[in-house]
Amino acid sequence: MPPTDGSAGPLEGGFSLRHRLLLGLCLPVAIFMLVDAWASYHAALGTAQRAFDRLLVTSAHALADMIHLEQGQLQISLPHAALELYDSDHGGERQQDQGTRSRMIYRVSYLDGAYLAGDSALEPYRGVAAVHPRYGARLALYDTLQGTEPLRIAALWQPVETEDGLRYVVVQVGEPSAYRDRIAQGILWQTLGRQALLLVVLLVLVWAAITVALRPLRVFARGLEARPATHLDPLVVVPQTPRELLPLVNAFNRLLGLAGRAQALQQRFVADASHQLRTPLAVLQLQAHAGLCGDVPAHEALQQVAATTRRTSRVVQQLLTWNRARADVSAGQIETVDLVALAEEVAVELSPLISARHQDFQFDPAPCRWTGPAWMVREILVNLLHNALHYTPEGGALGIRMAVEPGSVALTVQDDGPGIAEPLLQNLYVPFVGGDPHHQGTGLGLAICHEMAQACGGRLEVENRLHAGRVAGLNATLRLPANA
Structure with a gap:
């Protein structure tokens, strides 16, 4: 329901400054944390992959060292401890942390792929292996499938002595990729968990900081409401x-x-x-x-x-x-005005009153332009000329004289009236006092002219005009700054 006292009701802003600050501060941090989590995850994953690959290579070397020549045939003898790690018929499993299981398989083949030992279901490696820069042996690390199960394989070229001389065999040691994937997922969730916890803590701290920072604004608002x-x-x-x-x-x-x-x-x-x-x-x-x-x-x-x-x-x-x-000291449009045209306009406006009193109007123009509130200058001239024709007797003379002086422009309204008594000149610009206590007037005209002249950056000068030592009339001069 709108207020009945004419005041505006409570405004509802389009957005919350608190929420905008919170979003502006925490969103970039959240994005940075996600990027950091992604980078940390891949760095940890790379480290784990290298560690697992090193284990495969070490196992391949260990198996290769167990190959020997017996009765003219190459044989491999696995101790019982090794049988728990390697099982040729997929029956062996290795217990890992918290129930996670991983079994490793192996196969030993000749270069032509002929089976020598291990898991016969494992496809022999038929590629060419170069010397690995990290392990210093002829070695290949690759991913493959055994049925539908992805495997990570290390294939090692191992030279062995036979009756026919030096001969190469390929020792393949593999591990299911699912085990590595579980480890990678564990690393990912641990990283995301830490980052999420940090983000929650950051949100709480930023929220508290924004609340404290906005407290002076709330105090300021309450102070205004209480005034x-x-x-x-x-x-x-x-x-x-x-x-x-x-x-x-x-x-x-x-x-x-x-x-x-x-x-x-x-x-x-x-x-x-x-x-x-x-x-x-x-x-x-x-x-x-x-x-x-x-x-x-x-x-x-x-x-x-x-x-x-x-x-x-x-x-x-x-x-x-x-x-x-x-x-408003600058009410109306600030414009450059032709003072001659403005004075002529005022004279034409008051000409019926001047004619009705059979007065002689004299106009002495001086071409000049002035920049400022034109309406104020016009009101000043109307007031001064109205006073002049009012105090000038019928058949008398009045007029406007213009002059361009150093640094100023002067517009003088003169009349043949009785002038103003010297004691009254000091209170001439006091409202409701006026310059003639015997004349019916408000005493506002000259006070208005005085204030508007000051607002225009000029001044109003009123003085009696003397002739042969006697008052012959009144001069009211408006002086405006030439470059106003």
Whole structure:
């Protein structure tokens, strides 16, 4: 169920940071362990194979040493201990570790394959054997099948003395490959068991490490949840705060700063609006009541209501403009603007008011361009020119003069009004004070212009224009940086 207070409900992330870290850390390690297990298995298997092959070769040499000439025939005499290892009719078996059995078979043949001794079912080796580099004898090691049973065979060429002279016989000693396979499987499972145990231990340790590492993040989240909605002070960075959290803390502090500023602006706007609108609304109520009761003629009452409405509308417009300027010093698009065209646009906009008062408008342009928030410059000129035509008497003169100065651009709005008394100049930019206590105004116009001029990187200068030692009017100059 969504919350009823307008706030967003708890968010459900698309992935778990804990799981992603665990996977990112343990998956490569698991792959490495599998590769290491495979390499260890094959290394151990190779060592075991060489050991078993050496046993076969040793057995072949032992059998070869038992071959002798007796009554003109080659004979082989096996002691009873050897009969337990070798059995020509497959009946012998050798007991190994924990019930594992392995029987070895042998065959002695002439080079042409003629049977001499041993297991006659074993196929004679008819290949050619070279001197083996490891054992230094004419030897061949190979795999074969006896029926369906795979065997590993060592075939040794052994010279023996006969009545006809030196003659070679082939001594074959074999062992079932199944025994080696069982040994290899044992090595594999032992290796995988060790690696699996290591992986489980690693998972537990990494999980614990990630839990400890993410604890400051949980503390940070709980701290944010516990903060009241009105508590917009910056987050305090304690020494225990991880460096990786600092960008997040800084981002939150910037967000809190913006929220605090927005809240302050909202409160200030509400206070300003209530301050400025209370009186006009009360006046409107009284004027409407007077017209309804007949105390004032209806036409006159409507004129009063219309005048009060215009002033109230002007106040609201100034309040909104002022709040916008305070909310964002770079509100609107930053653009390069032709100040001459902008000043002409403002003059055309206010020309009906100027004509209605039969005032003479003078425009002295100086071609220049400026980069910045154009809407602010326009609002400043509208406010200054509106004040000028308001204070200039009917039939008087007012205008805009532009000048390009070293490092700045000056736009001066001048009028033939009464000017401002010197004691009031120091409070000229204070809101709701104004420069003429006897004139009905809000005192917001110049305060707005002053703040927006500063936001544009410039300044507003207001001074009386003197002629023959007397005040001949007012000059309000907006100075903007030339390279803004």
